[in-house]
């Protein structure tokens with residue numbers, strides 16, 4: 001399949017669009033969504049990098065990660081509903097891993113909800129392994145909170 005996605009660095013001018021994308025992706029899950037201000041405060045922290053997945057100049061996805069010495073964490077990853085099931089998340093995750101590796105980290109961590117089979121499948125296919133759990137980690141509106149799974153990928 002032709003890869004019609006492109007990857008761009010998240011810049012200061014992209015924050016409104018990135019916040020809208022985050023809301024569109026995580027709002028339906030009942031999770032707290034990141035505002036422009038949240039993103040603006042995040043991207044200036046040491047080691048934080050944001051990546052946009054783009055199709056024909058439009059934003060299709062967003063990922064934010066943080067590298068600290070030899071460890072890194074994936075802080076968020078989402079693909080807009082209209083662009084899902086086309087390999088975009090896989091492409092975005094590959095770009096995150098490439099960035100993390102080039103930054104010198106050797107381990108990438110993330111958290112995912114136990115009730116998020118799409119994301120769990122994405123991460124497992126990429127080689128992430130479950131290494132822990134966070135009880136009642138995800139607040140989902142009026143629903144009972146969902147547990148989170150901590151996953152780790154060792155980069156070689």
Ligand SMILES: CC(C)(COP(=O)(O)OP(=O)(O)OC[C@H]1O[C@@H](n2cnc3c(N)ncnc32)[C@H](O)[C@@H]1OP(=O)(O)O)[C@@H](O)C(=O)NCCC(=O)NCCS
Pocket residue numbers: 025026077078079080083084085086087088089090091111112113116117118119121122123125
């Ligand atoms: C999870 C998410 C990022 C997947 O994005 P996507 O672009 O549709 O994923 P891709 O097309 O790249 O799929 C890659 C793999 O993910 C898994 N996957 C994606 N969507 C899936 C679904 N609805 N059900 C089951 N597996 C799914 C599959 O393993 C898939 O590989 P395959 O196509 O060979 O079966 C997207 O659904 C999303 O943004 N969800 C809301 C936000 C979220 O949950 N983010 C992750 C938080 S940890």
